[in-house]
Amino acid sequence: MTHEEQVKRMTEMMAKFVGHTAKKLPDDVIAKLEELRSKEDSPMAKVIYDTMFRNQELAVKLDRPSCQDTGVLQFWVKCGTRFPLIDDLEALLKEAVIKATFETPLRHNSVETFDEYNTGKNVGKGTPTVWWDIVPNSDSCEIYTYMAGGGCTLPGNATVLMPGEGYEGVTKFVLDRMTSYGLNACPPLLVGVGVATSVETAALLSKKALMRPIGSHNENERAAKMEKLLEDGINAIGLGPQGMGGNYSVMGVHIENTARHPSAIGVAVNVGCWSHRRGHIIFDKDLNYTITTHSGVEL
């Protein structure tokens, strides 16, 4: 393949992959929703879970997105410095989003701020969002795709706590968001928490946390314990599926952290809804791909 043909091929594959993630949830999300359905005992909670699974079946059968809000597209790219399409990647992802918008189709979710018009293509100034992690001495490229819907984006928040507020302060901050805005985000939720120094470091970590597989834990034992305690605490609020009440409010709580300044605790929370449309695809230098989030996909 020539370089131009490779760019075209990768654009097509990314457009198809984005379209697929709009219609079918990742395997780990489906498994978790099945587990939570089996653990709920109220008839209302069971009916809501049944409706969610019926919705998933129909989305595949009718070949259309499972939620009307297909979000703003966000990509987290971990790209090797020797990946042959590294220079083309950002433009290629933008093109893939336009293609996916018309082929899938996706709702038009890119409004130019201050000019207040919808571009009608899901791309605009800075959208789709692309975050870069550059990987030295590698010729492969990992891409996480994410559809950030309006409702699930709403509980997002970041602040810097006084050091004396400690981990109790982090807990209070997260639970305050869950009790005020958790309902808006179509539970059961996946809650991402970032703990670092400043608002932007914490905020980016809280989004990165949402890319982790459900059931994974922070590698630090204490952080993993806090994930469990927060999970129990948010479950105890009793949001249940779609906020209509139930034993479980969350699919999980993921904390990501860095070391921090001793005088500040930056904390952020980011939320994924039950329709947690994230995808993960890895390309090698010849554009052979591996998809880790969705089984049985051919691009």
Ligand code: SF4
């Ligand atoms: S919160 Fe999620 S499931 Fe609910 S409307 Fe938004 S994108 Fe759809």
